[in-house]
Amino acid sequence: MNKPILIVGGGPAGLSAAHSLASIGQKVVLIEKENILGGAPILSGYSKLVPSGEWAKDAIGSMVERVEKNKLITVHTSASVKEFSGKPGNFKAALSSGKNVSVSATILCTGFTHFDGVNKPEWGFGTYPDVVTTTQVEQMISSGQGVRRPSNGDKPKRVAILLCVGSRDRQIGREWCSKICCSVSAKMGMEIREELPDCHVYIYYMDIRTFGLYEEVYWKSQEEYKVKYIKARIAEVTSDGDKIIVKGEDTLVKRPITIPFDLVVHAIGMDPNVDNMLISSIFGVDLHQWGFLDQENMYGTAGATSRAGVFVAGAATGPETIDDSIAQGSAAAMSALASINTSIAAE
Numbered sequence: 434m435n436k437p438i439l440i441v442g443g444g445p446a447g448l449s450a451a452h453s454l455a456s457i458g459q460k461v462v463l464i465e466k467e468n469i470l471g472g473a474p475i476l477s478g479y480s481k482l483v484p485s486g487e488w489a490k491d492a493i494g495s496m497v498e499r500v501e502k503n504k505l506i507t508v509h510t511s512a513s514v515k516e517f518s519g520k521p522g523n524f525k526a527a528l529s530s531g532k533n534v535s536v537s538a539t540i541l542c543t544g545f546t547h548f549d550g551v552n553k554p555e556w557g558f559g560t561y562p563d564v565v566t567t568t569q570v571e572q573m574i575s576s577g578q579g580v581r582r583p584s585n586g587d588k589p590k591r592v593a594i595l596l597c598v599g600s601r602d603r604q605i606g607r608e609w610c611s612k613i614c615c616s617v618s619a620k621m622g623m624e625i626r627e628e629l630p631d632c633h634v635y636i637y638y639m640d641i642r643t644f645g646l647y648e649e650v651y652w653k654s655q656e657e658y659k660v661k662y663i664k665a666r667i668a669e670v671t672s673d674g675d676k677i678i679v680k681g682e683d684t685l686v687k688r689p690i691t692i693p694f695d696l697v698v699h700a701i702g703m704d705p706n707v708d709n710m711l712i713s714s715i716f717g718v719d720l721h722q723w724g725f726l727d728q729e730n731m732y733g734t735a736g737a738t739s740r741a742g743v744f745v746a747g748a749a750t751g752p753e754t755i756d757d758s759i760a761q762g763s764a765a766a767m768s769a770l771a772s773i774n775t776s777i778a779a780e
């Protein structure tokens with residue numbers, strides 16, 4: 434039997450890679466820095482997922498369960514890799530617990546970090562309690578509390594969701610599109626309208642990028658749930674002491690607009706994992722110019738990095754959806770397995 438394959442990160446990508454390998458008899462060591470598995474959908478308490486409409490705790494929870502139950506997978510939570518050395522087929526990883534593991538290949542599934550809205554101060558997050566993020570609203574819904582104004586606990590009557598917060602914004606060094614936030618916002622608009630049918634929901638957008646089949650949520654949110662879309666450039670978000678005031682320009686009619694809301698939601702983007710510099714130096718892999726883990730030979734070997742025997746999958750490579758992260762985890766698992774067979778044949 435081969436030495437185990439090391440997987441770093443227990444989100445959708447890492448869970449998928451671990452399951453794929455174990456299902457063909459390959460041993461796996463899975464390292465997760467938090468105290469539970471599941472990645473962002475579980476750690477941040479997402480509500481219903483797009484496009485499936487399944488609750489995150491059920492969909493991702495079942496992925497966690499099958500990994501935790503699999504005897505070929507050894508899980509270390511609240512753990513990280515401190516040192517990593519060796520060559521394909523024969524790597525050594527020193528863990529934060531003091532334990533050393535001998536592994537044949539590694540898949541980095543270390544995901545992303547949510548954009549921190551305080552880096553966009555003119556849009557009011559961190560200044561006004563009723564300016565919140567999509568992750569906060571996901572938590573309000575998934576906890577059963579419902580969507581409320583943090584300032585006074587009231588049900589909002591008017592909600593604005595601002596798209597592209599921390600994405601497609603050169604001024605703050607974030608040029609990438611975060612891929613999923615248009616779809617998540619359209620879904621969230623429907624969830625809010627379902628819970629609070631008297632509440633008006635407005636989505637402020639530059640462009641709508643509900644790519645591929647995700648376009649379904651865009652149409653459904655308008656036609657069935659009456660979510661309204663405003664094509665606008667936002668100038669600033671202020672407060673009159675009660676309402677949150679969104680000022681900007683309606684770019685379709687080219688007129689300034691100032692509208693008061695009870696709750697303003699930032700559709701935050703996906704930043705590179707804040708630890709990527711450290712991850713890059715420990716594992717000896719290159720970073721993309723925007724700080725994500727770089728993929729080499731994209732059309733040749735799925736998940737290849739600049740270091741032979743070390744692979745990458747999921748949102749560690751750039752903004753990704755859950756289904757694509759899962760597919761990449763599985764694909765990187767196949768590449769990792771092939772790399773071991775090649776290194777054995779070369780010996």
Ligand SMILES: Cc1cc2nc3c(=O)[nH]c(=O)nc-3n(C[C@H](O)[C@H](O)[C@H](O)COP(=O)(O)OP(=O)(O)OC[C@H]3O[C@@H](n4cnc5c(N)ncnc54)[C@H](O)[C@@H]3O)c2cc1C
Pocket residue numbers: 441442443444445446447464465466467470471472473474479481482483484512513514542543544545547567568571613617701702703706708712746747748749753754755756758
């Ligand atoms: C508000 C919001 C809502 C979203 N909703 C949806 C949705 O409905 N549908 C959808 O398809 N996508 C959605 N997404 C995107 C989704 O979060 C990602 O596609 C998914 O989480 C990527 O999975 P991943 O495993 O690559 O990374 P992550 O989920 O980020 O998991 C990475 C894991 O690695 C761990 N880790 C990180 N660094 C280390 C380290 N150094 N050592 C050990 N462990 C480490 C982390 O703790 C984490 O558990 C949403 C994103 C946002 C921001």
Ligand code: SF4
Pocket residue numbers: 596597598600601609610611612613614615616640641642700702
């Ligand atoms: S998915 Fe939509 S909201 Fe997110 S960055 Fe891209 S265009 Fe902006």
